[in-house]
Every structure is written in structure tokens, then in C-alpha cells.
Amino acid sequence: MDASTLIRKKRDGHPLTRQEICDFVSNYTCGEIPDYQASALLMAIFFRGLDLEETANLTEAIMNSGRVLDLSGLSGSKVDKHSTGGVGDKTSLIVAPAAAAGGLVVPMVSGRGLGHTGGTLDKLDSIPGFNTRLALADFRRVLGACGMGLIGQTDDLAPADRKLYALRDVTATVESLGLICSSILGKKLAEGIDALVLDVKTGSGAFMKKMEDSRALARRLVDIATACGKRALALITDMNQPLGRAAGNALEVIECLEALKGRGPADLMEVSRQLTAHMFVLGGLEATLAGGRERFNTVVSKGKALEKFAQCIAEQGGDPRIAEEYSRFQAAQHAESVVAPRDGCVARLEAEGLGRAAVTLGAGRERLDSMIDPAVGLTLEKKVGDRVEAGERICVVHYNNPARLPRALALIRSAISITNEPVDLPPLVRETITSEA
Amino acid sequence: MDASTLIRKKRDGHPLTRQEICDFVSNYTCGEIPDYQASALLMAIFFRGLDLEETANLTEAIMNSGRVLDLSGLSGSKVDKHSTGGVGDKTSLIVAPAAAAGGLVVPMVSGRGLGHTGGTLDKLDSIPGFNTRLALADFRRVLGACGMGLIGQTDDLAPADRKLYALRDVTATVESLGLICSSILGKKLAEGIDALVLDVKTGSGAFMKKMEDSRALARRLVDIATACGKRALALITDMNQPLGRAAGNALEVIECLEALKGRGPADLMEVSRQLTAHMFVLGGLEATLAGGRERFNTVVSKGKALEKFAQCIAEQGGDPRIAEEYSRFQAAQHAESVVAPRDGCVARLEAEGLGRAAVTLGAGRERLDSMIDPAVGLTLEKKVGDRVEAGERICVVHYNNPARLPRALALIRSAISITNEPVDLPPLVRETITSEA
Numbered sequence: 001m002d003a004s005t006l007i008r009k010k011r012d013g014h015p016l017t018r019q020e021i022c023d024f025v026s027n028y029t030c031g032e033i034p035d036y037q038a039s040a041l042l043m044a045i046f047f048r049g050l051d052l053e054e055t056a057n058l059t060e061a062i063m064n065s066g067r068v069l070d071l072s073g074l075s076g077s078k079v080d081k082h083s084t085g086g087v088g089d090k091t092s093l094i095v096a097p098a099a100a101a102g103g104l105v106v107p108m109v110s111g112r113g114l115g116h117t118g119g120t121l122d123k124l125d126s127i128p129g130f131n132t133r134l135a136l137a138d139f140r141r142v143l144g145a146c147g148m149g150l151i152g153q154t155d156d157l158a159p160a161d162r163k164l165y166a167l168r169d170v171t172a173t174v175e176s177l178g179l180i181c182s183s184i185l186g187k188k189l190a191e192g193i194d195a196l197v198l199d200v201k202t203g204s205g206a207f208m209k210k211m212e213d214s215r216a217l218a219r220r221l222v223d224i225a226t227a228c229g230k231r232a233l234a235l236i237t238d239m240n241q242p243l244g245r246a247a248g249n250a251l252e253v254i255e256c257l258e259a260l261k262g263r264g265p266a267d268l269m270e271v272s273r274q275l276t277a278h279m280f281v282l283g284g285l286e287a288t289l290a291g292g293r294e295r296f297n298t299v300v301s302k303g304k305a306l307e308k309f310a311q312c313i314a315e316q317g318g319d320p321r322i323a324e325e326y327s328r329f330q331a332a333q334h335a336e337s338v339v340a341p342r343d344g345c346v347a348r349l350e351a352e353g354l355g356r357a358a359v360t361l362g363a364g365r366e367r368l369d370s371m372i373d374p375a376v377g378l379t380l381e382k383k384v385g386d387r388v389e390a391g392e393r394i395c396v397v398h399y400n401n402p403a404r405l406p407r408a409l410a411l412i413r414s415a416i417s418i419t420n421e422p423v424d425l426p427p428l429v430r431e432t433i434t435s436e437a
Numbered sequence: 438m439d440a441s442t443l444i445r446k447k448r449d450g451h452p453l454t455r456q457e458i459c460d461f462v463s464n465y466t467c468g469e470i471p472d473y474q475a476s477a478l479l480m481a482i483f484f485r486g487l488d489l490e491e492t493a494n495l496t497e498a499i500m501n502s503g504r505v506l507d508l509s510g511l512s513g514s515k516v517d518k519h520s521t522g523g524v525g526d527k528t529s530l531i532v533a534p535a536a537a538a539g540g541l542v543v544p545m546v547s548g549r550g551l552g553h554t555g556g557t558l559d560k561l562d563s564i565p566g567f568n569t570r571l572a573l574a575d576f577r578r579v580l581g582a583c584g585m586g587l588i589g590q591t592d593d594l595a596p597a598d599r600k601l602y603a604l605r606d607v608t609a610t611v612e613s614l615g616l617i618c619s620s621i622l623g624k625k626l627a628e629g630i631d632a633l634v635l636d637v638k639t640g641s642g643a644f645m646k647k648m649e650d651s652r653a654l655a656r657r658l659v660d661i662a663t664a665c666g667k668r669a670l671a672l673i674t675d676m677n678q679p680l681g682r683a684a685g686n687a688l689e690v691i692e693c694l695e696a697l698k699g700r701g702p703a704d705l706m707e708v709s710r711q712l713t714a715h716m717f718v719l720g721g722l723e724a725t726l727a728g729g730r731e732r733f734n735t736v737v738s739k740g741k742a743l744e745k746f747a748q749c750i751a752e753q754g755g756d757p758r759i760a761e762e763y764s765r766f767q768a769a770q771h772a773e774s775v776v777a778p779r780d781g782c783v784a785r786l787e788a789e790g791l792g793r794a795a796v797t798l799g800a801g802r803e804r805l806d807s808m809i810d811p812a813v814g815l816t817l818e819k820k821v822g823d824r825v826e827a828g829e830r831i832c833v834v835h836y837n838n839p840a841r842l843p844r845a846l847a848l849i850r851s852a853i854s855i856t857n858e859p860v861d862l863p864p865l866v867r868e869t870i871t872s873e874a
Binding site for chain 1 (some may be wrong): 440441442444445471473476477479483484606608609610
């Protein structure tokens with residue numbers, strides 16, 4: 001079937017077959033189908049949608065557009081976690097070491113920050129020497145050595161996704177549930193995993209701000225992963241305020257190291273514990289969630305998770321001494337406090353605004369070619385629900401470029417609300433979406 | 438506004454402004470907006486449509502993408518006719534000379550055959566020496582000399598349309614009313630005309646087979662042309678059987694010459710007369726349609742229309758002796774008859790099937806690069822409603838390549854039905870659509 005007939009079929013509301021989707025993805029990836037036909041198909045998909053079967057087929061076609069890691073030579077279940085992204089969302093650097101320390105193999109391929117959210121690769125770049133650009137053969141060696149590895153997408157992993165995503169970005173075809181799901185899962189499934197735990201964020205700092213949208217995304221992701229033969233589960237977690245206290249790359253890695261020592265903020269510890277516990281259950285190491293939570297607590301309290309992270313850092317060329325010597329991280333030259341304007345209770349620490357403040361300081365990218373400053377960011381000394389007195393510090397701004405400070409301060413101040421009433425916190429884990437299959 | 442924001446705006450159902458449409462067309466024509474963004478916008482337009490104002494703005498942007506003929510130096514109203522295309526649809530070669538002989542200036546830019554339909558340029562190519570590839574300066578000279586000219590689209594007339602049409606053709610975005618109308622009218626308005634009569638075909642041999650679709654197209658074309666400041670009117674005419682008796686290039690030109698001598702088939706004479714009469718009225722030469730019809734009859738009966746055509750042929754490098762000496766046209770080597778299988782009344786001469794038979798013989802293009810044979814085609818000795826006896830000839834097939842005959846005969850035979858009942862003919866001119874402004 002030629003490409004224009006395929007476009008017409010989807011345009012007129014008919015589902016595409018597995019073969020048609022495979023042919024499209026492979027012919028587009030190799031350049032036989034030009035961008036202008038692919039973008040017309042993407043827009044037709046935007047309007048007509050993809051059903052579950054089409055989305056699963058597209059996911060597998062994307063996965064198969066490049067190499068799929070074969071980790072069958074490694075003992076242990078291969079389980080990964082994926083988050084849809086948020087502010088202060090640093091659980092990967094806690095979950096991966098804890099899961100690996102508990103007996104799983106975690107082949108984690110991560111991305112960079114996007115918009116107001118941070119990215120795991122940018123955080124890892126703040127660790128002196130850490131190399132996230134491993135070839136797949138080296139990645140497999142690291143996985144064999146320590147049961148975990150943290151890299152960025154390589155040229156040979158799901159190349160169709162990279163090409164399709166770049167096209168969607170400039171043709172207003174990003175916001176399509178089927179395309180979003182197949183993009184996320186096509187990459188993840190190329191990691192050669194057996195199971196996947198998804199952390200779908202909801203709230204002001206998430207891409208899906210409404211609970212119903214987050215629920216639809218979580219349901220679809222779990223159903224597709226299941227249709228592709230993987231065990232999968234999604235947590236819908238709160239992203240109205242930043243997770244933990246730090247937003248900014250080195251600051252977040254230090255917070256993760258503290259968490260791996262059992263001293264992390266309560267919300268960050270809880271989300272990380274719940275995600276890891278589900279990974280243990282999906283990976284067959286525990287029969288119950290309670291058992292999974294207990295295993296997380298054990299590997300943290302015995303220092304095994306921290307040890308695993310230090311080992312991974314060393315295997316990937318980084319300086320493992322940072323696990324204890326935080327002064328080895330780059331630190332910002334200046335700090336400025338944002339204080340409570342009056343007595344009361346913190347009602348709001350609006351995550352998107354705080355994320356934008358961190359990006360303004362240089363913790364993320366305002367343009368594709370922006371340089372990231374690993375040292376800058378925010379630390380929150382109060383969280384939503386905490387009582388404050390007038391003049392008491394709520395947030396510390398770590399910055400290097402004074403010209404960027406005023407805009408960041410304005411964003412932070414308008415992200416904070418103080419109220420007289422006591423504040424009810426929404427639950428951290430809003431819903432758990434399991435496979436219906 | 439950048440292109441992806443423009444795509445998003447249309448995608449989400451918001452109308453585009455005049456400025457946005459102008460910017461898109463000019464930036465796309467010069468290559469600043471790539472094909473892949475244009476095709477995504479075209480697909481969004483397919484789903485969301487274009488309102489009348491957007492379509493008029495797109496029409497003007499296409500018109501202004503190249504040169505617009507300035508015919509203000511020529512005296513007389515500039516009026517053209519455009520047909521949406523059919524089988525045996527040869528009125529241009531009657532209407533243009535008759536209108537010019539009657540006092541109008543007719544700057545007719547035509548196209549080639551498409552699918553099962555013929556094209557004016559292909560018909561003109563059967564006239565020895567006739568040059569349809571005039572530069573605009575030469576075209577203007579011909580118009581000044583004889584009040585009519587017949588050329589193909591040049592590189593500098595509405596280049597946006599050529600580029601957009603080629604893209605629509607391979608991205609399943611042809612079938613959009615707004616895009617169809619702006620493509621037709623953007624080219625026509627670049628001719629520098631004051632008024633336009635549209636012949637929208639309906640029936641089996643037309644692109645719009647259903648009356649309601651033809652009516653919607655006619656209404657939209659008239660409204661847009663009016664919105665662009667032109668006087669306009671559309672006739673919806675029957676295309677269930679071929680118009681006239683001949684289908685095939687030289688055969689049709691000869692039939693036109695006969696018509697210009699007052700001896701054409703009744704249906705062809707009537708449609709040509711009605712179209713030309715409306716041109717005279719829109720051009721201000723006649724106050725009433727009856728007056729317009731009378732003026733057509735006069736220029737034909739006095740030989741003025743034929744004289745005008747011969748003059749135009751000479752001005753454009755052709756051999757004007759063909760007007761009297763039909764042996765100067767290429768003739769097919771072979772002829773085969775298709776006869777009535779039984780006594781009865783001709784109920785059906787299905788135009789699309791007969792058009793495909795003519796294309797099979799070489800009168801049109803089966804592929805973009807097919808060579809046209811000017812000599813081949815069909816002549817119908819009976820039309821729908823005529824009585825026939827078993828064995829009486831209905832159609833003569835003029836062919837050169839015997840290998841193509843069987844398929845053509847099969848197509849012709851299955852296009853013909855004979856019935857016992859008397860046959861009611863649908864009116865030739867089904868509706869007249871006038872401006873509501």
C-alpha cells in the first residue's frame with residue numbers, strides 16, 4: 001500500500017493493520033516515506049485517534065525500528081520505571097539503585113529536561129565524570145556488573161521515535177494520546193525489559209494537569225504495555241508542588257544521596273518506596289506490596305542502595321566519592337532567600353511556576369541550545385501544609401547569574417500562597433492503575 | 438506567527454486571519470515553510486474546513502503568489518469560462534471564439550486531461566503547430582490581436598497552486614471544498630478577468646457525481662469569486678453521458694469546428710450557447726440572457742466565431758487551414774463499430790466508462806508520463822434517448838494500437854444500456870447558481 005492510500009485510510013476513520021503500521025514506520029525511518037507524508041498521517045491520527053491495537057502495533061514498530069536490547073544473558077528480572085515528568089521529580093536516582101540492590105536488573109534509558117520539568121540525564125551530568133552516552137555494548141557490561149545502568153537514548157534505540165517526535169514537535173501533532181503512548185513505550189520496550197512501573201504525574205507541574213487526562217494516559221500506557229506482552233502498572237502521583245525539597249540538578253542528586261541514606265524528605269521517600277515496591281512485585285521478587293516496601297526499606301537502611309548507586313557511578317566513569325563528599329559537586333556562588341510575607345499555613349507551592357523559576361536560573365533549557373548550569377536551583381524549606389511565621393524562610397534560591405535572579409524571584413513569589421486555614425494535603429499516590437488483562 | 442502555531446490554530450478549529458493565510462502561502466511558495474508543515478496544515482484544513490472568508494483569502498493569496506495579468510490596456514470586458522471537467526467536454530473551443538467574436542476578451546488558461554476526463558490543452562495539441570506554451574507577454578499580444586488566447590499554466594501564474602496541488606495529491610488532502618475552490622479560482626483570477634462563468638459538471642463522468650456535491654461546489658465557487666470582487670455565475674450541467682458525440686482530441690476539435698459552423702450536436706450547442714450567453718451578460722454586453730443567446734447565434738451563423746478561432750490558431754502558430762480541411766488533422770488508422778445488441782432505446786452511455794475507454798486507446802494519460810495519441814477516440818452515433826435496432830451502430834472506435842482495442846471495447850460495451858421503455862432525458866442545464874451578494 002502506498003503512503004497516500006494509508007493516509008487516506010486513516011483520514012477516513014478506518015483502523016490501520018499491523019502490517020500497514022510496520023511498513024509505515026520502517027519506510028519512514030529509512031527515509032523512503034518523506035516527512036510531508038508522515039506529517040499528514042500524524043495529523044490524520046490527531047483527528048481520528050488510534051485504538052488500543054493500533055497503538056500497541058505502533059509501539060512495537062517503534063521498538064523494532066532499531067536494536068532491542070537482549071538482556072537474556074543476565075540473571076534476574078529486568079524491570080524499569082518511567083515517569084511522565086515533573087518538578088523535583090528525581091525518583092529515578094533512588095528507585096534504580098534500590099531496585100538493583102534488591103535483586104532486579106534496571107536498564108534505565110532516560111531523557112533530558114523538557115519545558116519546566118527536569119530530566120534524569122541533566123541531573124546525572126552534574127556528577128563529575130559520569131558518562132550517560134554509553135554504546136549499547138558498554139551499557140550491557142555495566143548492567144552485568146552492577147544490575148543497573150543510566151544512559152540516554154542512543155542512535156540505534158528506537159530511531160523511529162526520535163524522527164517522529166522531532167516531526168510532531170513542529171507540526172502541532174504532539175498532543176495525541178496514541179502517539180504519546182507509543183513514543184514513551186516504544187523506547188522503553190527497546191530496553192529489553194520484562195516489566196515496567198509507570199509514574200504518571202498529575203497537577204500543575206505535570207504535562208497532564210487534570211486527573212481525568214492523567215488517568216486516561218495511565219490506563220492506555222498500562223493496556224499497551226500489557227498488549228505488548230509486558231507486566232505493567234501505573235501510579236498516578238501528585239505534581240501540584242515539587243516532589244522533595246530540591247529543584248536543580250546537583251541539588252537534586254544530593255537530595256537523592258540523602259534519600260538513599262534514609263534521610264530524604266517524606267514525600268520523596270514515600271513515592272520512591274511505592275514505585276520500587278511495585279517493581280519488586282512485578283519482577284517476581286515479592287508477592288505483596290507490603291513485602292516490596294519492606295525490601296526497599298531494608299536495602300536503604302543497610303546502605304545497599306547507596307552502595308549500588310556509587311558502584312554504578314564508578315562503572316560509568318563518574319567520581320563515586322560524591323556519595324559522601326557533596327563539596328565535589330559544583331555549587332552556586334550566591335543564595336537568596338524567599339520568606340513568608342505573613343503568618344499562616346503554606347497553601348500552594350505551584351510546581352510549574354517553581355519549575356520555570358529553576359529553568360530561568362539555568363537549571364533547564366529555555367531554548368534547545370541553552371547551556372545547563374548544574375549548580376543552580378531552588379531548595380524549599382517549607383512544603384504545602386507547613387506553618388510559617390512572617391519573615392520565615394520558605395525557599396532558598398541558588399544562583400550564579402544575578403541578571404536572572406529578579407525574574408526567578410517573581411516566578412517563585414507568585415507560585416507561593418499563604419492561608420489562614422489549615423491545609424488538607426492531597427494523597428501523594430492518587431490512584432494505582434493495574435492491568436485488566 | 439510561526440508555522441507550527443498556525444497549524445495548531447487551525448487544528449483546534451480557529452479561523453485563520455487574512456495575514457496568516459498570506460504569510461503561509463508566500464512563505465511556502467518561496468520554500469521558507471517546508472512541505473511537512475504545509476501538509477500537516479492541509480490535513481488540519483481537511484478536518485476543520487475553511488470558511489468563506491478564509492477561502493477567499495486563500496484564493497487571493499494563491500493568485501498573488503505569482504504574476505497577475507494586467508489586461509487594463511485592452512478594451513472590452515475580460516470574461517472567462519471554467520469547467521470542472523468531463524468526457525467530451527469541449528465547450529471551451531466554442532465558447533471562447535464565440536465570446537471573443539461577440540466583443541469580450543477571453544484570456545483562457547487551461548489544463549490537461551486528468552483521470553478519465555479530457556483537457557483543453559491536449560485537444561489544442563492536435564492542431565498542427567498550435568503553441569499553448571506562450572510567455573505572458575506573447576499571450577497578451579495574442580489577446581490584443583484577436584480578443585482570445587488559449588494557453589497552459591505558466592511558471593509565473595499562481596505558482597503556489599502548482600506547489601500546493603502536487604503536495605495535496607500525495608498526502609490525501611485533495612478532497613476539501615475550500616482547497617478545491619481556492620485552487621480553481623486562484624489560477625483563474627490571476628488571468629486578470631472581470632467576470633467568470635463556471636460550468637460545474639454533475640453525474641457519472643464528473644468529479645462530483647452527486648447533485649448535492651456539485652451544488653455545494655458551485656455555490657462556494659460563486660461566493661468566493663464574488664468575495665474576491667469578480668462577477669460570477671455557475672451552471673450545473675449534466676455529465677452522465679458525454680457532451681456531444683466525440684471523445685478524443687482531434688475528433689473533438691473537429692466537432693467544435695462543426696459547432697462553430699452551426700452544425701454541432703444539439704446538447705453541445707445548447708451548453709455552449711448558455712455558457713456564452715451568461716458571459717455576455719456578466720461582461721455587460723447584453724442585459725438579458727435571451728439577448729446573450731441571440732448574440733451567440735448571430736456570431737455563429739455569420740461565421741464570426743469560426744473566423745475568430747482561425748485567427749487565434751494563426752496567432753498562436755497553428756495552421757488555420759484546419760478550420761476547413763479536416764484531413765490536416767491526424768486520423769486513426771483503424772475503426773471498429775460497437776452495435777446495439779437488440780432493439781430498444783438507449784438508456785445509458787455512462788460517461789466515466791466511455792472516458793476510460795478513450796484513455797485506454799491513448800486519448801488521455803494512464804500514467805503521468807503517458808504519451809497522448811491525438812487521433813484516437815470515440816464517436817457516438819446514438820445518444821441517450823435515441824431509438825436503435827439490433828445491429829445498428831452506436832459508437833465508432835478510432836484506434837491505432839490493436840492491442841488496446843479489446844479493453845476499450847469491453848469498457849464501452851459495459852457503459853451502454855438498451856431498454857424497452859422510452860427514456861426521459863435529464864435537463865442539460867440542471868441549475869443556475871448566481872451570486873447572492
